[in-house]
Structures are given as structure tokens and as C-alpha cells.
Amino acid sequence: MTDIATTRPIEADHRAAGRRRGTSGLRRLRNVLCLDDFEAPARRFLPRPIFGYVSGGVETNSARDGNRAAFAEWQFLPRVLVNTRARHQRTTVMGRTYDLPFGFPPMGSTSLAAYRGDSVLAEVAAELNTIMIQSGASLTPMERVRAIGPTAWFQAYLPGEREIIVPLVERAQRAGFDTLVLTVDVQVIANRENNVRSGYGSPLRPTPRLVWDCAVRPRWSFGVFARTVLRHGMPHLENIGFPRMPVMGFSERPGMARDGLSWEHLELMRRMWKGKLVLKGVLSPRDVRIARESGVDGILVSNHGGRQLDYAVSPLRMLPAAVAEAGDMTVMLDGGIRRGTDVLKALALGAKFVFIGRPFLYAAAIAGPAGVRHGASLLKDEISRDMAMLGIDSLDQMNRELLVPARP
Numbered sequence: 001m002t003d004i005a006t007t008r009p010i011e012a013d014h015r016a017a018g019r020r021r022g023t024s025g026l027r028r029l030r031n032v033l034c035l036d037d038f039e040a041p042a043r044r045f046l047p048r049p050i051f052g053y054v055s056g057g058v059e060t061n062s063a064r065d066g067n068r069a070a071f072a073e074w075q076f077l078p079r080v081l082v083n084t085r086a087r088h089q090r091t092t093v094m095g096r097t098y099d100l101p102f103g104f105p106p107m108g109s110t111s112l113a114a115y116r117g118d119s120v121l122a123e124v125a126a127e128l129n130t131i132m133i134q135s136g137a138s139l140t141p142m143e144r145v146r147a148i149g150p151t152a153w154f155q156a157y158l159p160g161e162r163e164i165i166v167p168l169v170e171r172a173q174r175a176g177f178d179t180l181v182l183t184v185d186v187q188v189i190a191n192r193e194n195n196v197r198s199g200y201g202s203p204l205r206p207t208p209r210l211v212w213d214c215a216v217r218p219r220w221s222f223g224v225f226a227r228t229v230l231r232h233g234m235p236h237l238e239n240i241g242f243p244r245m246p247v248m249g250f251s252e253r254p255g256m257a258r259d260g261l262s263w264e265h266l267e268l269m270r271r272m273w274k275g276k277l278v279l280k281g282v283l284s285p286r287d288v289r290i291a292r293e294s295g296v297d298g299i300l301v302s303n304h305g306g307r308q309l310d311y312a313v314s315p316l317r318m319l320p321a322a323v324a325e326a327g328d329m330t331v332m333l334d335g336g337i338r339r340g341t342d343v344l345k346a347l348a349l350g351a352k353f354v355f356i357g358r359p360f361l362y363a364a365a366i367a368g369p370a371g372v373r374h375g376a377s378l379l380k381d382e383i384s385r386d387m388a389m390l391g392i393d394s395l396d397q398m399n400r401e402l403l404v405p406a407r408p
């Protein structure tokens with residue numbers, strides 16, 4: 001079991017560990033001035049296979065890098081002499097108001113990279129009144145995360161099999177989640193050569209090379225892995241719909257083909273699920289239209305951070321067309337967002353909310369809740385400054401008139 005075994009508050013747990021090390025983790029944050037700055041200390045903290053798993057994309061990394069590049073295709077046309085002293089970042093997503101326009105997307109194995117990572121992200125998200133989505137490939141039972149983070153959503157990975165769909169949807173309902181996210185862009189396991197090269201696997205094989213990779217990262221080995229195993233037992237995939245599987249060992253991962261998942265299964269889920277239903281990993285406007293006709297409440301325009309189909313178009317590029325087809329559905333976006341300016345560009349093109357993955361996982365890994373809070377505060381400050389310089393005091397004033405296409 002992972003952190004379901006303890007009820008100790010995440011914050012106290014991390015502070016106690018910090019005192020033992022003679023640091024609250026804050027020293028590591030001194031040079032972190034923007035979200036990209038989390039990457040270098042995370043590379044020094046995480047064993048090579050785990051850093052590679054988090055940072056990598058798929059095949060040539062074109063989709064991952066294209067996500068970043070797409071933000072440079074837009075520039076701002078600011079307005080001046082507007083009193084923006086009362087500016088705020090509140091935004092309403094599917095009927096609920098949050099204090100920030102950004103949150104944390106689902107990331108599998110978060111609690112392998114960061115001590116009690118799922119709980120850390122869920123707890124800080126609730127404290128900041130923003131959204132955290134727990135991954136279906138996570139190592140913490142969903143009931144625990146939902147109890148810690150009342151603003152958490154649950155993301156399901158499902159095959160096209162009714163016998164697996166029904167119990168998992170019922171379990172998420174019983175756990176108290178009000179929003180269920182179905183990820184639809186993992187029809188098959190992606191060709192992540194980088195994982196093979198760096199020795200990452202699911203499960204991780206305890207080879208001499210892995211032992212060496214961990215030995216040269218003692219802060220992670222003791223502070224995350226040994227601490228997790230000693231206190232909570234070997235982490236397992238807890239929410240995937242097949243028997244619990246340990247994160248490290250020699251067992252074969254049970255195959256789970258998702259290439260049979262189709263709109264029919266979505267209709268079944270829609271009938272069963274009483275709360276809000278979100279599709280994650282939609283890029284084509286035609287799929288947006290079918291989602292709307294199927295009674296979906298929200299879509300997350302995403303190419304999985306460039307980790308699934310290489311050369312999949314960047315979500316930002318497809319955003320205006322997705323918004324045009326969305327009707328009453330709420331449109332959200334992720335992929336490559338690192339700056340306040342990126343958040344504001346996505347909002348100007350019609351997104352209601354955005355998610356930021358890798359930097360917040362690095363933040364949780366190197367400094368726990370303090371790291372995540374630090375990252376959120378940097379981004380919030382960037383957005384606030386940018387809003388003043390754009391001449392807006394509310395995010396719903398962010399529109400196309402404030403953007404100009406960048407010309408080469």
C-alpha cells in the first residue's frame with residue numbers, strides 16, 4: 001500500500017523530513033525563478049530512468065517540442081491606461097469557481113518520482129482552490145486522494161470491456177469524485193524508445209544497472225523510494241482496473257488493450273456517471289462534435305504532452321477549431337504551458353482552464369508541497385503582471401483582440 005496506510009498530514013510529513021535533512025527543501029528552490037527552472041534540480045534528484053520517463057516524449061520528440069513552439073506563433077496586442085488594480089484570476093469550470101486558471105493534469109507514477117506525490121498535488125490543489133486530476137496509472141488508491149483533495153478529479157484508463165468499465169466507474173463514484181476524465185489517446189502503449197534506452201519499465205526491473213542509477217541518486221533512493229517502501233510498502237498501480245501490480249519487480253504487466261474502446265463505451269459511461277464527464281486527448285474538431293452530441297461536459301484538448309503519437313498536432317493550434325465545435329462544453333487545454341503568457345494565450349483562444357504537467361511533478365519531487373506551492377506562486381505572479389500589462393482585470397476579458405499572429 002502507498003500512503004493510504006497513514007493519516008499523517010502531507011505537510012507535516014515533509015516538514016519533518018526537511019528538519020532531519022537540515023533543509024525544508026526551500027534551499028533547493030532559491031534558484032527556481034520560473035517553471036522551467038525545476039527541470040535541472042529534478043534531473044540531479046531523480047534516477048536516470050525516472051527522469052527520462054517524466055521528461056521524455058515519444059520517438060523523435062517532435063510532438064512534445066511542437067507543443068512549446070506553438071506558443072511562439074502568437075504575440076500580444078496590449079491595451080494601456082486601464083485601471084487593473086482589482087484584477088483576479090478566478091475562473092468558473094463546469095459550474096464551479098476556482099481561484100486559478102491552471103491546475104495539475106493526471107500523471108502516472110507520480111508517487112514514484114515524488115514522495116506521496118499524488119497526495120501532495122491533491123492537497124496543494126485543494127489549498128489553492130484549483131484542480132488536480134489523479135491518474136488512472138497512479139500508485140495511491142483513489143479513495144485516499146479524494147479524501148485529501150476535495151478539488152481532485154479522477155482520470156480513468158479503460159479498455160473496451162464492459163466488465164472493467166462498470167466496476168471502475170462505480171468505484172470512482174463511491175469514492176466521491178464529482179468529475180470523471182476519460183483519457184482517449186492511449187489506444188496502445190506508445191513507442192517510447194527513450195524509456196528503453198534509459199532502463200525505465202512498468203514494472204521497473206531491479207537490474208544491476210537500476211541499482212547503480214539509484215545509488216548515484218541517494219536523496220531520491222532514501223527520501224522517496226526507501227521511505228515509501230518502509231512506511232507504506234511497495235507501491236502498486238491501484239486504480240487501473242486489473243489486479244494491483246507492484247511498481248518494481250519481475251512480473252509481467254497484464255496486457256490491457258484499449259484499442260477496442262469506442263464511442264459506445266463512452267455512452268455507457270455517460271449513462272452510469274452522475275457527475276461531470278470530461279474527455280482528455282481530443283484534437284480533431286470532428287471528435288469534439290461527437291463528444292458534444294454524446295453528452296460530454298468538457299474536453300481537454302491535448303496530445304498527452306507529446307508522449308503518445310509523435311507529430312500529433314499541438315493542442316494550441318487546434319484550440320480555436322475545437323472551441324467552434326464545442327457548444328456548451330467546457331474546453332480546457334494542456335501541453336507545453338510553462339509561462340503566464342502561455343496560459344493567457346490559451347485563454348484568449350478559447351480555453352477556460354489549462355493544465356501543466358512536468359514542472360509540477362519536478363516541483364513535488366524536489367521539494368514536496370513547498371515546491372508545488374512555489375511553482376504555483378511563480379505562475380500566478382506572472383499571470384497577474386501580464387494581466388496588468390495587457391489591460392485586463394478579469395480572465396474572461398482575455399480574447400482574440402489581444403493576440404496577433406507572429407510573423408517570421
Ligand SMILES: Cc1cc2nc3c(=O)[nH]c(=O)nc-3n(C[C@H](O)[C@H](O)[C@H](O)COP(=O)(O)O)c2cc1C
Pocket residue numbers: 053054055067105106107108109135136137138155183280302303304305306307334335336337355356357358359361
Ligand atoms: C510523467 C507523466 C505521466 C503522465 N501520465 C498520464 C496519465 O496517467 N494519464 C493521462 O491522461 N495523461 C498522462 N500524462 C499526460 C499529462 O496528463 C499531460 O497531458 C501532459 O503532461 C501535459 O504536458 P506538459 O507536461 O508539457 O505540461 C502524463 C504526463 C507525464 C509527464
